Each structure stands twice: as C-alpha cells, then as structure tokens.
Amino acid sequence: MDPIRLLLVDDEAEFLQTLSKRLQRRGLTAELAHSGEAALDVLQRHPADVVVLDVKMPGMSGIETLRTLKREHPLTEVILLTGHADLDAAVQGMELGAFDYLMKPMDIDELLFKIQDAYTRKDLHERKIRATSDRLTRRGPLENNGEN
Amino acid sequence: MTDKSYYSQLRRSIIGIIVAVSLTPLLVLAALGGYQFHSAYKQKVLAHMEQLVYGHQQSIDAFLSGKLAEIRVLTDVAGFDKVRDDAGLAQLLQSLQSRYDGVFVDLGLVNAQGTQVAYSGPFRLGRADYAHALWFQETMQREYYISDVFLGLRGLPHFIVGVKHSWHGQEYILRSTIDFVAFNRLVENVRIGETGLAYIVSRGGEFQTKPRRDVAMTAEFLNDVLTPEQDLRTHRFGQSQPHVHLGKDPATGEDTVFVTASLKNGDWLLVLQQSQDDAFRLFLRARNFALVGIIISTLAIVFMAFVLSKRILNTVVETDQQKEMMNEQVIEAGKLASLGELAAGIAHEINNPVAIMVEEAGWIQDLMEEEDLRASKEADEVLRALSQIRTQGGRCKEITHKLLSFARKIDPTMKRVHINELIEEMAALSEQRARFANVHIATDLADTLPPIEASPSELQQVFLNLINNAIDAMDHHEGGQLKITTRVENHQAVISVADTGQGIPKANLQKIFDPFFTTKPVGKGTGLGLSICYGIIQKMGGEISVSSVLDVGTTFHIRLPLRSAEGEGRSAS
Incomplete structure (x- = not known):
C-alpha cells in the first residue's frame, strides 16, 4: 500500500503542527496549509489522497475551499473539522461531497480511522476507474457489451 | 407611590x-x-x-x-x-x-x-x-x-x-259729607295675593282709607319709601301715571313692591303694596324647583363622574400593567437573544484554544510512550494529569457546545413529530435516574394531540432538560411525583411538566430562563438548560412559562402552535 498522501488545512498553526506531529507518530506524513487558498495551491503541486479541512477559517472558508477542491480534484476525499455550531456547514459539506465530518476537539484515533477509511474509499474509486479504462484500451470498444 | x-x-x-x-x-x-x-x-x-x-x-x-x-x-x-x-x-x-x-x-x-x-x-x-x-x-x-x-x-x-x-x-x-264706608270700599276691595294691600294716603301722611292691615305711616316712610323723588313739603304727589318702585317695608322688614299713583290733583296717593316674595311667588316656586333639579343633576353628574373615572382608571391601570408586562417580556427576550449571541461568540473563541490544549495533551501522551520517559518514576502521575486535562477539555467542549446550541439549532431538520411518543421516550429514558431519586414519573397524554412540524432532537432536548430539572428539584426532597400532561387548547398543544419538588423562590422565577443562572452547586449545572429550552420553544413560535409554589412544586407549561401541522394533516387525509 502506498503511503497516504495527506493535507491538513487549518488557520491555527499550533493546532496544525501538533496534529501533524501526532499523525506522524502514527505513521502518517502530512502536508500543511494555513488557509483555503494555500491548500489549493499546495494541491496543485502535491496532489493528496485525503484532505482534513477546517470549516471555520478567515479568508476562503472551508466550504468554499471544498467546492473548488472537489471541482479540481474530484477523487480527493475530504474530512471536515467543525465546531458544534457549524453543523449546518457540516451538512452542507456532506452534500458537496465531503467524506465525513468531525467535531473539534476530536479524538486522534477517531481521526486516524476516518483518514484510513477515506483513503480506502479513494483507492477503491481509483482502482475501479483504472480497471475500467484498462479494459477499454485493451479490448476495444466493440467488446464492451460483455462487461456489466 | x-x-x-x-x-x-x-x-x-x-x-x-x-x-x-x-x-x-x-x-x-x-x-x-x-x-x-x-x-x-x-x-x-x-x-x-x-x-x-x-x-x-x-x-x-x-x-x-x-x-x-x-x-x-x-x-x-x-x-x-x-x-x-x-x-x-x-x-x-x-x-x-x-x-x-x-x-x-x-x-x-x-x-x-x-x-x-x-x-x-x-x-x-x-x-x-x-x-x-x-x-x-x-x-x-x-x-x-x-x-x-x-x-x-x-x-x-x-x-x-x-x-x-x-x-x-x-x-x-x-x-255734603261723603260716606266714608262707601269710599273705603273702593280701595279696600283691591286685594292681590296674601300680602297685597291698597290704601290712600294724604300729603300729610294720613290714611284716607282704612288699610286692611295696620300700616305704620310715618313721614319718613311716606317721603323716603313711597315718593323718594319728591319732597312733599313743597310738592304735591306727582305720579299721574302709576309708578313702580321696590323697597323695604319698614313694618314687616320685607322686600316689597310699591305701586303708587296720585289722586285728586296730587293731594292723595294711591298705594298698592305687596311683598316681593308674594308677588313673585310663582317665579320663586319655579326657581326653587329648578334649583332642586340642578342640585339633583349636579349630584348625579358628580356621582357619575366618580363611577366613570373609577372605571376608566381601572382600564388604564390594566392597560399600563399589560404594557409593562409586555415591555418586560420584550426586554427579557431581547436580553436572552443578545446573551445568546454573546455566548455563541465566546464559545467559538474558546473552542479553538481548547482544541489546541487537548491536542497538545494528546501529543504529550504520545511522547510518554517513549521508553525513557515511561521509565521516569512520576510517569504515572504525568499520565493521570494528562488524562485529567483531556477530561476537563471534554467538559469545556460540552459547555461550549451547549452554549452554541442555545443560540443555534442542533439538528434543524423538521419532521412530523408525535409529541406524545416523544414524551414517552424521554420518560422511559429518565426512568433509571428517576428511580434513584425516588421519583415516580406519571404521564397523562391527550390522544387528540395531532403531530406537529418540529425538530425532534430539539424537542427531545427540551423535554429531557425539563425532566432532569424536575428530578433534580425532587432529589433533595425525598422523592416525589413528576407528572407530564398534554392537551389541546385553542389550536395549541399544551405540555405541562409538574413536579412536587421544593419550588422556586419568587426572586428566582424571573431569572430561571437567563443563561448561566443556576442554583446547583458549581460544576453540577451550567445554567444553560432552561435558556436552551427557551430558545428552542421561542424559535418554534411557542411559549414556555413557569409557575411555582415553594414546598409544593413547580410546573412548566409549553405552548406550541398547532395550526400548520393541523392543516397539513387535513390535506394529507
């Protein structure tokens, strides 16, 4: 299994650093971004499998970032971090295609499991797509009928 | 005053x-x-x-x-x-x-x-x-x-x-001598009213006829009263035409009308006198009658004024009181709303630092798994402290979450809610706690209560809060009865939660819906439960009120509007 490419996005630098250190300890290396804009920028250079995205940020909000991100990188899975009151945003985020949401402060293990689940789903998606495109290129369009 | x-x-x-x-x-x-x-x-x-x-x-x-x-x-x-x-x-x-x-x-x-x-x-x-x-x-x-x-x-x-x-x-x-009796008859027969009196007097002040009643004839009377315009020592009587004047009769002291006319080329004076009271008797009677009428009307008006003013005043006092009450309610609602916003702001700001603290504590915990740190003799103590930090962090989280839900909704999804079922669920949920507190929960639910459009999780929160409060109130009180009733009244669902607890002192009644107001010991209650209930019910367009009697118990009443749900129910069937 390839290592999970992870991007953490939060405006609170201290929170981000500690979180990244704790994840590192659990075998996950993460890129960090301190704003929505920065996150999109980083993703251009280093595509990620899973993005952990804070909803409440100055500048580009989590929801806006999510919308752009999903457009540019449809396969990337997103886990939202919310305060309790941002439940509306969480629901909206789910509608926009986020994988799940967690309320801050969250349990590290819970986050870890969520990241792994998200990666599994992403991997599944990718493999499915790869398989389909492989078949298409290998057998040609005429033999498409046999496949269901 | x-x-x-x-x-x-x-x-x-x-x-x-x-x-x-x-x-x-x-x-x-x-x-x-x-x-x-x-x-x-x-x-x-x-x-x-x-x-x-x-x-x-x-x-x-x-x-x-x-x-x-x-x-x-x-x-x-x-x-x-x-x-x-x-x-x-x-x-x-x-x-x-x-x-x-x-x-x-x-x-x-x-x-x-x-x-x-x-x-x-x-x-x-x-x-x-x-x-x-x-x-x-x-x-x-x-x-x-x-x-x-x-x-x-x-x-x-x-x-x-x-x-x-x-x-x-x-x-x-x-x-020739003229018979005095025959002459006297000419004048004597002039009588009007009771005091009317006619006589003839000479310039020398002597009666030429016998007055019906004794009249004291003096020179002063003749000169001053009967002929004030003339001096009789030099003049004859000049009243060739009847002449009227009003004066006081010295004999009776009454105001009297004198009508005089001269006779015999001014040698004699014919006098007709009548007291004014007598002459104007009819007028006086009419005047007295009118006076009595006026006095009676005045009394009636004053009486009416008193009665009417009392009535008007009562209405004014009532209106003022209602206005004052309404003002208080408006102020109260405004206060709660602004407090809610303030609380939400604080909660947001606190949530992030708390998240960082909890995260840092987690990081330390991670580090403690290193061999050399684990070998330290106080390692257990550090771990205990860390877990305490996490626990307290969790408590902070709970408080901020409650604060936020006071201002905002938890799950805003509206569904058709059967209040009765919801109450049964909540009662069942609290059964365990109630048994420990020696409280018996009874429900009396109206079957006619239609489902309403509401957020079930919000309503759950309201009922749970009220039930928990009621159980707490009776806990110190060697148990008691908690009764939940529902009924339909004026297109409203009325839900009452009544306990037989210690009651709420009057001074506290006004404050119980304020955020952070609590009578529970520090750490036992946040003082947010009832303000959250208040916010939720208010948002649903309902009202929540409380009545309490010390040592008898407290009842919370919730009124929720039914109309929209009812209309839906009808169109659906």
Missing part, C-alpha cells in the same frame, strides 16, 4: 373634566333661562299691578269728581229757597241718597262767616261754626273743594265736598 399619585391625579382630572363639561352648560343654561324668565315674569307682575292701580286711580278720581259735580249741579239748579231751610235740604238729600245709594250722608249750607245756616242729615249739628275749619277756608278761596278724611266735630272719619255759590249777592257754601 408615584404611580399611585399619578393615577389619583389622573382620576381627579377626569372627574374635573366630566363635572366641568357637564355642569357648565347646565349652569349657564339655568342662569340665562332663569334670568330671562325672572325678568319677563317680573315685568308681567309689575305691569299687572300697574294696570290695577291705574284702573283704581281712574275710578277713584271719577268718583270724587263725580260727587263734586253733583253738588255743583245742585247749587246751579236748586233755588236759594230750596237750600235756605232744613226742609228743602232734607228734600234734596233724600233725592240724592235715593239716586246715589246713600253716598251723601248729609247736606249743609254755610254762610261766608262760616256759620251753618241750614242742615239736613243724621247728626244734630245745628248752627255749627266752621270758620276755622280747613275745608271752609279752602273752599272760600277755590270755589270748590274736596277735603281730606278727618274726624271733625262728630268724631267719625269722613270727608267733605264743598262748593261755593252766590245767591242774591251773598256767598254761601253748600257742603
């Missing part, structure tokens, strides 16, 4: 206005009408009296001049032989008496020296000497004369008509 004086002042001004507005026209009308009536009536009464006096003046003057004319005719017609002796005179007298009803009492002939030379009549006067009598002197000067009434030689009131005539170059006076 200021309220009281304000209200009593308000009442006074209401009474004042009512009384003034009602009484002013009444009094003005009464005064104007009374004055008009008074002057018209007075004029009429006086005119009547004047008319009466005028009539009598005419008839008395006619009587006197008639008697004089008859004696003058006698002197012209009768020959000297006829008047010269007693027998002839007796014949003439008899003829006069039979024709004029005995007005002429006697006849006498007096010569220029004042000696009566012939006489016929009931008195034995013989050769009386009248040389010094006033009437004799006057007649000698003026040809004819009517004397004042006097007692004369015979000691009876009478007056004399004398006519000078010359027979055979000698001057004589033929005189």
Whole structure:
C-alpha cells in the first residue's frame, strides 16, 4: 500500500503542527496549509489522497475551499473539522461531497480511522476507474457489451 | 407611590373634566333661562299691578269728581229757597241718597262767616261754626273743594265736598259729607295675593282709607319709601301715571313692591303694596324647583363622574400593567437573544484554544510512550494529569457546545413529530435516574394531540432538560411525583411538566430562563438548560412559562402552535 498522501488545512498553526506531529507518530506524513487558498495551491503541486479541512477559517472558508477542491480534484476525499455550531456547514459539506465530518476537539484515533477509511474509499474509486479504462484500451470498444 | 399619585391625579382630572363639561352648560343654561324668565315674569307682575292701580286711580278720581259735580249741579239748579231751610235740604238729600245709594250722608249750607245756616242729615249739628275749619277756608278761596278724611266735630272719619255759590249777592257754601264706608270700599276691595294691600294716603301722611292691615305711616316712610323723588313739603304727589318702585317695608322688614299713583290733583296717593316674595311667588316656586333639579343633576353628574373615572382608571391601570408586562417580556427576550449571541461568540473563541490544549495533551501522551520517559518514576502521575486535562477539555467542549446550541439549532431538520411518543421516550429514558431519586414519573397524554412540524432532537432536548430539572428539584426532597400532561387548547398543544419538588423562590422565577443562572452547586449545572429550552420553544413560535409554589412544586407549561401541522394533516387525509 502506498503511503497516504495527506493535507491538513487549518488557520491555527499550533493546532496544525501538533496534529501533524501526532499523525506522524502514527505513521502518517502530512502536508500543511494555513488557509483555503494555500491548500489549493499546495494541491496543485502535491496532489493528496485525503484532505482534513477546517470549516471555520478567515479568508476562503472551508466550504468554499471544498467546492473548488472537489471541482479540481474530484477523487480527493475530504474530512471536515467543525465546531458544534457549524453543523449546518457540516451538512452542507456532506452534500458537496465531503467524506465525513468531525467535531473539534476530536479524538486522534477517531481521526486516524476516518483518514484510513477515506483513503480506502479513494483507492477503491481509483482502482475501479483504472480497471475500467484498462479494459477499454485493451479490448476495444466493440467488446464492451460483455462487461456489466 | 408615584404611580399611585399619578393615577389619583389622573382620576381627579377626569372627574374635573366630566363635572366641568357637564355642569357648565347646565349652569349657564339655568342662569340665562332663569334670568330671562325672572325678568319677563317680573315685568308681567309689575305691569299687572300697574294696570290695577291705574284702573283704581281712574275710578277713584271719577268718583270724587263725580260727587263734586253733583253738588255743583245742585247749587246751579236748586233755588236759594230750596237750600235756605232744613226742609228743602232734607228734600234734596233724600233725592240724592235715593239716586246715589246713600253716598251723601248729609247736606249743609254755610254762610261766608262760616256759620251753618241750614242742615239736613243724621247728626244734630245745628248752627255749627266752621270758620276755622280747613275745608271752609279752602273752599272760600277755590270755589270748590274736596277735603281730606278727618274726624271733625262728630268724631267719625269722613270727608267733605264743598262748593261755593252766590245767591242774591251773598256767598254761601253748600257742603255734603261723603260716606266714608262707601269710599273705603273702593280701595279696600283691591286685594292681590296674601300680602297685597291698597290704601290712600294724604300729603300729610294720613290714611284716607282704612288699610286692611295696620300700616305704620310715618313721614319718613311716606317721603323716603313711597315718593323718594319728591319732597312733599313743597310738592304735591306727582305720579299721574302709576309708578313702580321696590323697597323695604319698614313694618314687616320685607322686600316689597310699591305701586303708587296720585289722586285728586296730587293731594292723595294711591298705594298698592305687596311683598316681593308674594308677588313673585310663582317665579320663586319655579326657581326653587329648578334649583332642586340642578342640585339633583349636579349630584348625579358628580356621582357619575366618580363611577366613570373609577372605571376608566381601572382600564388604564390594566392597560399600563399589560404594557409593562409586555415591555418586560420584550426586554427579557431581547436580553436572552443578545446573551445568546454573546455566548455563541465566546464559545467559538474558546473552542479553538481548547482544541489546541487537548491536542497538545494528546501529543504529550504520545511522547510518554517513549521508553525513557515511561521509565521516569512520576510517569504515572504525568499520565493521570494528562488524562485529567483531556477530561476537563471534554467538559469545556460540552459547555461550549451547549452554549452554541442555545443560540443555534442542533439538528434543524423538521419532521412530523408525535409529541406524545416523544414524551414517552424521554420518560422511559429518565426512568433509571428517576428511580434513584425516588421519583415516580406519571404521564397523562391527550390522544387528540395531532403531530406537529418540529425538530425532534430539539424537542427531545427540551423535554429531557425539563425532566432532569424536575428530578433534580425532587432529589433533595425525598422523592416525589413528576407528572407530564398534554392537551389541546385553542389550536395549541399544551405540555405541562409538574413536579412536587421544593419550588422556586419568587426572586428566582424571573431569572430561571437567563443563561448561566443556576442554583446547583458549581460544576453540577451550567445554567444553560432552561435558556436552551427557551430558545428552542421561542424559535418554534411557542411559549414556555413557569409557575411555582415553594414546598409544593413547580410546573412548566409549553405552548406550541398547532395550526400548520393541523392543516397539513387535513390535506394529507
């Protein structure tokens, strides 16, 4: 299994650093971004499998970032971090295609499991797509009928 | 206190206005009408009296001049032989008496020296000497004369008509005595009202007729009261037309109307007097009647003003109280809303630092798994402290989450909610806790309650909060009964949660919906439960209220509007 490419996005630098250190300890290396804009920028250079995205940020909000991100990188899975009151945003985020949401402060293990689940789903998606495109290129369009 | 004086002042001004507005026209009308009536009536009464006096003046003057004319005719017609002796005179007298009803009492002939030379009549006067009598002197000067009434030689009131005539170059006076009784009758019969009184008085202040009632005739009275315009020492009576004036009758001390007219070329004065009370009796009666009416109306108006003002005041007080209550509610709602916003802001700001702290604690915990740190002898203590930090962090999280849900919704999804089912669920959920607190939960739910459109999780939170509070209230109290009832009332679902706990002191009742208000010990309650309930119910368009009696129990009432859900239910079926 390839290592999970992870991007953490939060405006609170201290929170981000500690979180990244704790994840590192659990075998996950993460890129960090301190704003929505920065996150999109980083993703251009280093595509990620899973993005952990804070909803409440100055500048580009989590929801806006999510919308752009999903457009540019449809396969990337997103886990939202919310305060309790941002439940509306969480629901909206789910509608926009986020994988799940967690309320801050969250349990590290819970986050870890969520990241792994998200990666599994992403991997599944990718493999499915790869398989389909492989078949298409290998057998040609005429033999498409046999496949269901 | 200021309220009281304000209200009593308000009442006074209401009474004042009512009384003034009602009484002013009444009094003005009464005064104007009374004055008009008074002057018209007075004029009429006086005119009547004047008319009466005028009539009598005419008839008395006619009587006197008639008697004089008859004696003058006698002197012209009768020959000297006829008047010269007693027998002839007796014949003439008899003829006069039979024709004029005995007005002429006697006849006498007096010569220029004042000696009566012939006489016929009931008195034995013989050769009386009248040389010094006033009437004799006057007649000698003026040809004819009517004397004042006097007692004369015979000691009876009478007056004399004398006519000078010359027979055979000698001057004589033929005189006749006029019956006083017959003359008196002319005036005596003038009577009006009870105090009406007519009499004739001479310039010398002597009565020429006998008044029906004793009248004290003095020179002052005559001069000052009857003829104030004239000095009788130099003038005759001048009232050829009846003359009215009002004055005080010295005899009775009453205000009296005097109507006077002169007689006999101003020698005599005909007086008709009547006390004003008597003359204006009808007017006075009408006036008294009106006065009684006015007094009664005034009393009625004042009474009405009191009653009406009381009623108005009650309404005003009630309205003011309602307004004040409404103001309080508005202020309360505004306070809660702003507090909610403040709380939400604080919660947001605190949530992030708490998240960082919890994260850092987690990081330390991660690090503690390193061998060398684990070997430290205080490692267990550090781990305990770390877990405490995490626990307390979790508590902070709980508080901020509650704070936020006070301002915002948890799960805003609206569903059709069966309140009764929800309550049963919540009661079942609390059963365990209730048993520990020795509380018995009873429900009395109305089957007719239709489902309503609401967020189930919000309502759950409300009911759980109320049930928990109720159980807490009875915990110190050796248990009790918790009764939850639902019913439909005026298109509203009414849910009551009643406990038999310690009750809430009055001072606290107003504050129980305020955020952070709690009577529980520090750490046991956040003081947010009821304010969250308040926010939720308010948002649903309902109301939550509380009534409490110390040591008896507390009841929370929730009213939720039913209409929309009902309409949906109908269209669905």
